[in-house]
Amino acid sequence: MKQNLLDFDAAGLTTWFAGMGEKPFRAKQVLRWLHQFGEDDFERMSDVAKSLRARLAEIAEVRLPQMLRDSVAADGTRKWLLDVGNGNAVECVYIPEENRGTLCISTQAGCALECAFCSTGRQGFNRNLSTAEIIGQLWWAKKALGDFRDPGRGESPRRIAETDFPADRIISNVVLMGMGEPLANFENVVTALHLMLDDNAYGLSRRRVTLSTSGIVPAMDRLGDECPVALAVSLHAPNDELRDKLVPINRKYPLAELMSACRRYLDTAPRDFITFEYVMLDGVNDSEEHARELVRLVRDVPCKFNLIPFNPFPDSGFKRSPSLRVRRFAEILMQARIVTTTRKTRGEDIAAACGQLAGQVRDRTQRRDKRTINIAEAAS
Numbered sequence: 261m262k263q264n265l266l267d268f269d270a271a272g273l274t275t276w277f278a279g280m281g282e283k284p285f286r287a288k289q290v291l292r293w294l295h296q297f298g299e300d301d302f303e304r305m306s307d308v309a310k311s312l313r314a315r316l317a318e319i320a321e322v323r324l325p326q327m328l329r330d331s332v333a334a335d336g337t338r339k340w341l342l343d344v345g346n347g348n349a350v351e352c353v354y355i356p357e358e359n360r361g362t363l364c365i366s367t368q369a370g371c372a373l374e375c376a377f378c379s380t381g382r383q384g385f386n387r388n389l390s391t392a393e394i395i396g397q398l399w400w401a402k403k404a405l406g407d408f409r410d411p412g413r414g415e416s417p418r419r420i421a422e423t424d425f426p427a428d429r430i431i432s433n434v435v436l437m438g439m440g441e442p443l444a445n446f447e448n449v450v451t452a453l454h455l456m457l458d459d460n461a462y463g464l465s466r467r468r469v470t471l472s473t474s475g476i477v478p479a480m481d482r483l484g485d486e487c488p489v490a491l492a493v494s495l496h497a498p499n500d501e502l503r504d505k506l507v508p509i510n511r512k513y514p515l516a517e518l519m520s521a522c523r524r525y526l527d528t529a530p531r532d533f534i535t536f537e538y539v540m541l542d543g544v545n546d547s548e549e550h551a552r553e554l555v556r557l558v559r560d561v562p563c564k565f566n567l568i569p570f571n572p573f574p575d576s577g578f579k580r581s582p583s584l585r586v587r588r589f590a591e592i593l594m595q596a597r598i599v600t601t602t603r604k605t606r607g608e609d610i611a612a613a614c615g616q617l618a619g620q621v622r623d624r625t626q627r628r629d630k631r632t633i634n635i636a637e638a639a640s
């Protein structure tokens with residue numbers, strides 16, 4: 261089988277090229293063609309030696325996931341459905357805002373973690389995405405949005421500063437908040453992160469790339485050591501009893517351990533706070549007492565809160581908290597001097613909002629079957 265070059269970061273490509281007797285600068289040239297100019301045809305990589313182009317065409321390929329659907333929501337949010345083979349498809353979402361453009365990408369076909377309120381979790385799990393499938397989402401989005409550089413103009417790569425919105429760059433931020441748990445697919449995710457951060461590839465600042473995790477503690481430590489980026493942690497409950505039910509991974513890594521891991525992460529993190537995500541579920545985790553308990557829980561962790569109004573999906577069993585309650589909850593956190601924002605729901609009409617991404621997953625865990633049996637048992 262041909263080697264897919266999209267599976268390599270700069271180090272991997274350099275090593276692979278060295279194996280062919282090629283110099284590191286050749287790897288750099290090809291990396292730029294692939295990820296800065298969005299070129300998938302070796303023949304058009306004009307400054308690469310002709311003999312090397314021919315060799316690459318024999319032994320390598322640029323294999324992207326196939327685009328199945330491109331939907332545009334009334335608010336400009338865009339969602340792409342990408343085929344990753346064997347009946348699996350994943351989704352990725354572009355959210356344009358006044359001062360930034362954010363791409364939300366998936367890291368697994370499905371998710372094995374079964375958070376109670378998440379439609380991806382409900383679907384079951386098939387497999388980890390490869391690096392090519394993860395970075396392929398950014399590649400496709402840039403292609404569709406016309407956000408790749410023009411090789412003819414010979415521009416040099418430029419880092420995106422934290423403060424100014426780069427008018428010439430449509431995708432200024434990437435969040436790993438689509439389908440799947442990124443830290444459960446560590447190697448491939450970190451290789452894809454390297455490409456996002458590389459000046460010869462996508463050149464994003466570490467502060468503009470955010471990984472969201474449900475709290476896999478050992479992998480958070482590893483990320484802090486190997487490739488620190490901005491971190492969001494899906495908290496969703498102020499105590500272990502409730503979090504055990506909503507985010508089952510909590511039974512393995514309870515809140516005290518999670519809070520310590522957050523503090524450790526800040527030693528190497530590019531930002532000096534952790535973002536806690538908190539989905540607002542009517543009558544479940546949204547009372548004033550819950551808010552006060554949260555303030556006590558995060559006392560020693562520099563953090564911001566992002567409240568997410570629950571996005572419904574069929575048979576979820578949950579309801580979105582009324583907006584007045586969300587506001588009251590936010591007030592209590594803010595009175596404790598915790599910066600708190602409430603996430604605007606985007607792209608709801610094309611099911612592109614948080615937790616609504618479902619793609620198409622051939623569940624290998626037979627979760628749906630198990631659930632059907634449980635329901636049948638409960639009914640009998």
Ligand code: SAH
Pocket residue numbers: 375377378379436437438439440441442472473474493494537538539568569570571572573614615616
């Ligand atoms: N697996 C990772 C990242 C993907 S989920 C994680 O859990 O953090 C991205 C965010 O969307 C998480 O905070 C998740 O809890 C939240 N989410 C999941 N389902 C949701 C829903 N139905 N409504 C609102 N937010 C949801």
Ligand code: SF4
Pocket residue numbers: 371372373374375378379380381382438439440441474494
């Ligand atoms: Fe997986 Fe995140 Fe959904 Fe939980 S919220 S099931 S970890 S994708």
